[in-house]
Amino acid sequence: MTGVIAIARCKTLLTPFYNCGTIFWHGRNSFYLRDQYKMHVTQSFSHLFLLFFLSVSVSHGQPPASLHEPWNELLHKYVGASGQVNYRGIMNDRSRFDAYLKSLSAHAPAATWSESEKLAYWINAYNAFTVKTILDHYPVKSILDIDGGKVWNTMFISIGGKMYSLDQIEQDIIRKQFNEPRIHFALNCASASCPKMLNEAYTAEKLNAQLTQAAKGFINDPSRNKISATSIQISKIFEWYQGDFTKKGTLIDFLNQYSIVKISAQAPIKYLEYDWSLNE
Numbered sequence: 001m002t003g004v005i006a007i008a009r010c011k012t013l014l015t016p017f018y019n020c021g022t023i024f025w026h027g028r029n030s031f032y033l034r035d036q037y038k039m040h041v042t043q044s045f046s047h048l049f050l051l052f053f054l055s056v057s058v059s060h061g062q063p064p065a066s067l068h069e070p071w072n073e074l075l076h077k078y079v080g081a082s083g084q085v086n087y088r089g090i091m092n093d094r095s096r097f098d099a100y101l102k103s104l105s106a107h108a109p110a111a112t113w114s115e116s117e118k119l120a121y122w123i124n125a126y127n128a129f130t131v132k133t134i135l136d137h138y139p140v141k142s143i144l145d146i147d148g149g150k151v152w153n154t155m156f157i158s159i160g161g162k163m164y165s166l167d168q169i170e171q172d173i174i175r176k177q178f179n180e181p182r183i184h185f186a187l188n189c190a191s192a193s194c195p196k197m198l199n200e201a202y203t204a205e206k207l208n209a210q211l212t213q214a215a216k217g218f219i220n221d222p223s224r225n226k227i228s229a230t231s232i233q234i235s236k237i238f239e240w241y242q243g244d245f246t247k248k249g250t251l252i253d254f255l256n257q258y259s260i261v262k263i264s265a266q267a268p269i270k271y272l273e274y275d276w277s278l279n280e
Contacts, residue, residue: 063117067107068124070100072201083188083196085280087138090131097135101128108160116204119178123202126169127188129157133166134190134278142276143190181244181254184237185214192275193224193235215258226272227261233270 074097078086090097104125109118130143133156137146147154152167174183185195186202195218202210218235219225226233238251245254252263 061110061112063107063109063113063121064103067103068120068201068203070096070103071124071128074100075197075199075201079197079199081199083198083279085131085134085190085197087131087134087278087280091135091138094135097128097131101132104128105158105160108162114204115178116207119174119180119183120202120204120207122169122174123183123186125157125159126166126174127186127197129169130166130188130190140278142278144276175241175244179247180211181241181247182211182215184241184244185218186211188279190279192277192279193272194279195224195237196221197279212258219255219258220260224272227255227259227263229261229267230264231267231270232263233272236271236274239271 074090074093078089078093080086104121109121113121133146133151133154134140134143140146143151152170153165155163155165157164157166157169170187174180174187186198188194188197195214198210198214200210219227224235232252232255234255238245238255242251245251248254250265251269252265252267256263
């Protein structure tokens with residue numbers, strides 16, 4: 001065990017005869033203690049240890065400062081103010097988009113990240129991999145035309161060596177771990193009735209303001225919700241995820257936090273049909 005601890009302190013494990021304090025590394029398969037101990041490690045163990053060491057060093061610490069900048073640039077360029085997505089444009093910029101997805105896959109959130117860093121990461125990941133789904137099948141009229149309408153259950157997202165579906169990211173990670181109802185206005189399902197795609201990446205520094213902006217924008221959008229003081233016709237999102245919005249009061253209580261028009265507590269509620277046509 002002494003040898004393993006000392007190896008972790010080395011600046012490199014790849015240089016022949018590198019002096020690591022108490023250890024000399026020599027060749028691919030063995031290392032030698034300077035003091036009276038000698039240990040031989042098989043090649044397979046060496047490779048396993050190297051992979052473990054590298055994975056630990058990558059996963060700890062803070063997220064790279066520029067992690068979401070490529071996504072931010074793509075969103076600025078290819079998403080309009082109304083949330084319509086220029087999928088053809090992103091297809092023509094596919095190498096930059098794919099490079100961002102690879103960067104997401106290589107930088108899974110670590111325990112040392114703040115809650116805001118983690119949540120911003122998972123929102124961006126969900127939205128970016130949703131865009132990938134559309135690009136991989138483009139042209140398509142609706143996301144429901146992909147995988148028999150079960151696209152959210154497809155395990156195609158690689159993050160930190162684990163495979164995920166869109167549904168797992170939303171249900172098992174974002175909803176389960178963060179207890180933040182405003183995420184429903186940030187996650188985009190590539191459809192007309194979904195909350196619009198924000199034309200900038202979510203970041204830890206701006207997350208609270210961005211989520212509030214998304215909530216106000218969605219709730220007060222007359223194409224998605226029809227609100228008056230005495231009656232409301234609202235998105236099915238509020239029906240599907242009602243439990244998320246009513247943990248601290250009624251659904252109308254939640255809406256009144258962000259609605260320009262203050263709704264009567266007795267206002268009847270109806271839910272609008274959901275438009276699954278592509279958001280382009």
